[in-house]
Structure formats: structure tokens, C-alpha cells
Amino acid sequence: MLKAIVTVMLKKGIFDPQGRAVQNGLESIGFEGIGSVRVGKQIEIVLDTQDQANAEASVHKMCDKMLANPVVESYSFEIVEA
């Protein structure tokens, strides 16, 4: 079994209100020197395969079709042993 760890983030340049709120929160409890904060999603998918290439192709399709919205989001992933 392999596991895909997918990260979905808002594209650069798109304002992330959640990230800003987290930044404000961190600063309000005294953390200094924070350039910016962006919040994304991590999606873990366990795949019933041992074939790395198959897994990659399949996860690309999942991301393109549903997991990320290419209008506003970018994605990346790594495949590890489950």
C-alpha cells in the first residue's frame, strides 16, 4: 500500500483571509517577525497499489478533477509507504 499526501494551497497572489487571521492571532500573542501566513489543506489518500508510477498518475487525476480548483488553487503531493 502507498499513501499520497496531497497539499492544496490558494495560488500565490490570491488573498487568504484565513491565513491573515492566523497571522493576527500569532502576533497578538507576541510572536514577532512573521512575514505572512497561508493556510491550506492536507489530504491523505491510501492507495491499494505498490506501483509508484500508477499511484502518481492516479493522484494527478484526482487533483485535477476534484481535489484542487485550478482557477484559484495549486497542489503538490508526495507518495510514501502507507
Place this chain on the structure above:
Amino acid sequence: MNWGVLLFPGSNCAEDCFHVIDKVLGKPVTYLWHKDTDLGDVNAIIIPGGFSYGDHLRPGAIAHLSPAMTAVKEFADKGGLVIGICNGFQILTEARMLPGSLLQNKGIKFLCQDQTLRVENAETAFTSEYETGAVVGFPIAHNEGNYYAKPKTIAEMEKNGQILFRYCNAEGEVSDATNPNGSINSIAGIINRTGNVVGMMPHPERSSDAVLGLSDGKGVFISMLKYLEEKHGLDH
């Protein structure tokens, strides 16, 4: 003239839409289910608001891949009228039937309030009952209503008259101060290039029955009805 209201698990404005067509317009209306592959003989489809599939992943992300949406696309490709309200708008952008996307409200808060809008283009099948520049009141209720599209897309839409409604104040003035959710150019509702698919965050169905205090929204459905009657003949 048959209307269809498309239901997903988690839709919660469907009955309001059904009521407007059934009781306010007095026209035949039926519910369509997200698993339907055949939408029957409907002439217009309303995709109502709510939280389809719990809004998990992103609003509309799972719903737009439902079997019924393939049929909705085919219906729209043949010129059928489709309107997505709130979550319905989010579903239509996810389906790429409308450009852009709806991001989280700039102020992070879920907004539930009366809202004034300026009608930007009254020359469409969805807005002919209004005058361009008119100020109307529809409620809004959303967490992800911050409309975003690339600057080039926005410029094209502006040029083509694809912006139908903008958030404004009671005098019809549009500014950052009157923009509740951070939408680019205060965009509240848009239409596709061919003029038969509309998405809007405000809820015309919640302001269509005078008993609720506001009836400005009725114009959207009456505009659609008049267009359909003209297209298909009165006794269809």
C-alpha cells in the same frame, strides 16, 4: 413551461425556490435529484443554495461531479436557462459553466443580511424586468461569496455586459465600503457569454413573496418566465 429545482444532499433553499415558481408564478415545477441522468422536459433549471455535500473540500467541489450536472451541462449547451443561487453559483463555477470562483469572504465572517444590489445589465433573459442601474434588495447568506477571476477574465466580462448585479448602498453607489465580502469589482451576479447561465450569491427567491417583506427578487423569475414564454409559446 416546466421548471426544475435541482436537489443535492445538503441543499436547503430548494423549497423557497419551489414555492416561488409554484405559488408566486403559479407554474409547474418539479424537484430533480442529483443522481438523475434524465432531467425530463424542464425548460429552466434552478440550482438552489445550501451546503451540498456539506461544503466539504470546497463549496460545490463534490456536487459539480454529480450525474445530474452532466445533464445540466447538456441542457445549457442547447440553450436551456440555468440559474445557480449561492451554493448553486459555487457549483456552476466548479463545473466551469461560469468563469471564476468564490473564495472565503474577506472578513472571514459568515454574512447573513439584507443587501442592496445594482442591476448592471437589464438586457438579459434573467433581468429584463428591471431597469439597468436600478437598486434592488435581496438577502445574502454565505461564507464563500468573494468572487474572484483573473484580471483578464474580469475585463472581458465587464466589456461583454456579463456582470448582472453589483453590491451597492441604498443610493446605488458602489465602493469598497458597500462590498460585503471582498468580491472583485463588487460582483454579486454574473451571466455566461451565451446569456443562458447565471450565477449569483444573493437570494432572489428569499425576496420574491411580499409576505416576506421584500419582493424585488421576483423580477428574476418573471424575466425568465417571459423569455421562455416568448421562446416556446404561451401554451407550452
